[in-house]
Amino acid sequence: MNCxxxxxxxxxxxxxxxxxxxxxxxxxxxxxxxLSFVQLQLSRKRKVVVVTSGGTAVPxxxxxxxxxxxxxxxxxxxxxxxxxxxxxxxxxxxxxxxTLMPFRRHLDKNGSKGLTILDMFQLHPExxxxxxxxxxxxxxxxxxxxxxxxxSVKDQEMLLCIEFITLCDYLHYLKVAAEAIHPxxxxxxxxxxxxxADFYVPGYALPEHKIQSANGPPVIHLRQVPKMLGNVAQxxxxxxxxxxxxxxxxxxxxxxxxxxxxxxxxxxxVIANLLESRRTKLEVITVEDHCTLILSEEELNKxxxxxxxxxxxxxxxxEQVFRVTWN
Amino acid sequence: MNCxxxxxxxxxxxxxxxxxxxxxxxxxxxxxxxLSFVQLQLSRKRKVVVVTSGGTAVPxxxxxxxxxxxxxxxxxxxxxxxxxxxxxxxxxxxxxxxTLMPFRRHLDKNGSKGLTILDMFQLHPExxxxxxxxxxxxxxxxxxxxxxxxxSVKDQEMLLCIEFITLCDYLHYLKVAAEAIHPxxxxxxxxxxxxxADFYVPGYALPEHKIQSANGPPVIHLRQVPKMLGNVAQxxxxxxxxxxxxxxxxxxxxxxxxxxxxxxxxxxxVIANLLESRRTKLEVITVEDHCTLILSEEELNKxxxxxxxxxxxxxxxxEQVFRVTWN
Numbered sequence: 001m002n003c004x005x006x007x008x009x010x011x012x013x014x015x016x017x018x019x020x021x022x023x024x025x026x027x028x029x030x031x032x033x034x035l036s037f038v039q040l041q042l043s044r045k046r047k048v049v050v051v052t053s054g055g056t057a058v059p060x061x062x063x064x065x066x067x068x069x070x071x072x073x074x075x076x077x078x079x080x081x082x083x084x085x086x087x088x089x090x091x092x093x094x095x096x097x098x099t100l101m102p103f104r105r106h107l108d109k110n111g112s113k114g115l116t117i118l119d120m121f122q123l124h125p126e127x128x129x130x131x132x133x134x135x136x137x138x139x140x141x142x143x144x145x146x147x148x149x150x151x152s153v154k155d156q157e158m159l160l161c162i163e164f165i166t167l168c169d170y171l172h173y174l175k176v177a178a179e180a181i182h183p184x185x186x187x188x189x190x191x192x193x194x195x196x197a198d199f200y201v202p203g204y205a206l207p208e209h210k211i212q213s214a215n216g217p218p219v220i221h222l223r224q225v226p227k228m229l230g231n232v233a234q235x236x237x238x239x240x241x242x243x244x245x246x247x248x249x250x251x252x253x254x255x256x257x258x259x260x261x262x263x264x265x266x267x268x269x270v271i272a273n274l275l276e277s278r279r280t281k282l283e284v285i286t287v288e289d290h291c292t293l294i295l296s297e298e299e300l301n302k303x304x305x306x307x308x309x310x311x312x313x314x315x316x317x318x319e320q321v322f323r324v325t326w327n
Numbered sequence: 328m329n330c331x332x333x334x335x336x337x338x339x340x341x342x343x344x345x346x347x348x349x350x351x352x353x354x355x356x357x358x359x360x361x362l363s364f365v366q367l368q369l370s371r372k373r374k375v376v377v378v379t380s381g382g383t384a385v386p387x388x389x390x391x392x393x394x395x396x397x398x399x400x401x402x403x404x405x406x407x408x409x410x411x412x413x414x415x416x417x418x419x420x421x422x423x424x425x426t427l428m429p430f431r432r433h434l435d436k437n438g439s440k441g442l443t444i445l446d447m448f449q450l451h452p453e454x455x456x457x458x459x460x461x462x463x464x465x466x467x468x469x470x471x472x473x474x475x476x477x478x479s480v481k482d483q484e485m486l487l488c489i490e491f492i493t494l495c496d497y498l499h500y501l502k503v504a505a506e507a508i509h510p511x512x513x514x515x516x517x518x519x520x521x522x523x524a525d526f527y528v529p530g531y532a533l534p535e536h537k538i539q540s541a542n543g544p545p546v547i548h549l550r551q552v553p554k555m556l557g558n559v560a561q562x563x564x565x566x567x568x569x570x571x572x573x574x575x576x577x578x579x580x581x582x583x584x585x586x587x588x589x590x591x592x593x594x595x596x597v598i599a600n601l602l603e604s605r606r607t608k609l610e611v612i613t614v615e616d617h618c619t620l621i622l623s624e625e626e627l628n629k630x631x632x633x634x635x636x637x638x639x640x641x642x643x644x645x646e647q648v649f650r651v652t653w654n
Contacts (some may be wrong), residue, residue, distance in 0.1 A: 061576075098425070135460040
């Protein structure tokens with residue numbers, strides 16, 4: 001694993017770029033929460049992983065009506081967060097609002113077809129004239145393990161959820177979290193599963209009001225989003241184990257681009273996958289090796305998730321770095 | 328109310344424009360559902376309202392990763408649908424996937440801050456070793472009326488939910504529903520609360536794969552979306568009572584643009600509002616009159632919704648047209 005490096009000019013330039021995104025209103029509040037969460041985990045000697053999840057919205061107007069987005073539902077991030085928690089990691093879950101959440105995602109699965117979650121509840125009249133709210137007991141096998149796991153995570157204060165909508169909020173919260181885990185040294189991991197926008201419209205170019213149709217079809221000039229991966233891996237969380245993702249729709253570009261990213265940003269792992277097979281096939285690429293994780297059709301039909309294999313693989317790699325460094 | 332008109336050239340041109348959006352895979356299935364739902368409501372002599380809700384996504388790539396969207400959560404449409412159902416209307420609810428739904432929205436309100444919905448459930452060990460799933464009984468006052476209303480609507484088959492994601496799906500489903508309510512004559516209403524995109528990228532201009540950052544920041548040339556309001560009001564659902572919405576961020580444009588739309592599309596009502604005050608202040612604008620519906624701070628604090636006033640107002644107007652025509 002490549003853990004030694006010198007700061008490149010690129011990274012410094014990118015830090016300036018973040019300054020161009022004005023800080024979200026809740027930044028101080030979020031920072032305080034994250035810092036005290038990390039203190040708690042330090043005192044309990046837990047490893048901590050920052051999981052980012054969901055897509056980032058890029059506003060096209062100041063008083064935002066329209067924005068550019070991507071089809072990320074947070075499946076990968078929310079599932080991985082759950083497996084990390086199961087393995088004893090504390091999780092800082094930085095997620096796009098209204099995308100999937102660890103544990104709760106199992107309920108949303110039921111309810112995704114609209115109203116069905118309401119069918120789980122029944123009002124039962126009691127003999128004294130009052131009503132009791134009951135739950136459809138056929139839901140038990142599905143919900144009991146989820147509820148048990150959720151309750152345990154909650155009791156042990158192992159999960160901190162931070163919600164964002166825009167690219168700007170995301171970038172600031174990521175910086176806060178990556179810097180906060182510094183005291184944890186090599187026992188921290190950063191798992192960058194969020195689908196971050198590649199392009200945005202800079203603040204000075206945004207129209208004040210809703211774009212008017214009367215003026216004719218607009219032309220949107222996009223600008224490249226600064227890649228913060230370099231900052232995460234080389235500055236903010238420089239001793240942490242950093243995992244990034246590459247999603248492509250074109251197979252010929254997949255492994256090549258993953259390798260390029262590893263060389264450029266000097267982090268530990270790239271997980272590469274195609275849009276079509278993202279639920280069943282992941283390439284785990286490091287500087288030294290390259291392996292493929294596959295979820296078979298049989299496993300998939302039994303409700304298996306490729307994120308379970310991924311998290312197990314990453315934890316093993318994290319252990320190795322951890323041992324090399326501290327033993 | 329202006330209900331007589333001749334088809335304009337504009338309308339014919341716009342119908343051609345719809346042909347440019349290739350029909351969704353589920354179109355036939357949706358059509359069948361909508362037609363049999365309308366037959367059922369006819370046999371039960373119910374009025375029917377088509378409610379559209381949520382935003383439409385506009386893809387920026389063929390294998391879609393990125394799209395242009397807007398911040399519509401479906402608050403207006405889902406609330407209005409509920410009040411229409413309460414008033415005895417059957418509802419065809421054409422909504423953006425994962426936006427708010429009638430009845431269920433009250434649960435999502437609880438759960439909007441992430442995980443809290445899971446706290447409603449408790450696993451209770453029974454003396455025989457089994458487990459019962461219980462619900463937090465403090466939720467009763469809030470949930471009982473929602474569940475009672477939902478159950479009644481379900482038993483009476485008064486609600487049909489049709490889900491869309493893209494602009495293209497939305498346009499086709501709207502046409503299907505607007506044409507299907509034709510046999511209902513003047514007892515049908517169309518309530519167009521969806522936040523429809525004004526601009527899109529035509530199919531031939533879409534790149535096949537994900538836009539590559541390496542080629543430099545892209546420029547997106549948008550094209551005006553054909554306004555289907557004219558088709559709804561003058562062709563597909565020509566005798567129905569048609570209500571459209573105007574959302575603006577600039578107050579000086581609001582009423583002026585609403586009046587222009589009424590003249591151009593020859594429908595019955597425009598509801599105009601500002602982004603900032605959309606939950607508390609609505610302008611109801613017809614050819615003959617113009618009134619303002621206001622939800623006071625006191626009403627708002629008690630959990631009141633401006634959609635309750637809006638639906639009551641519209642039903643009264645619909646009654647008047649209905650009577651003028653049939654009595």
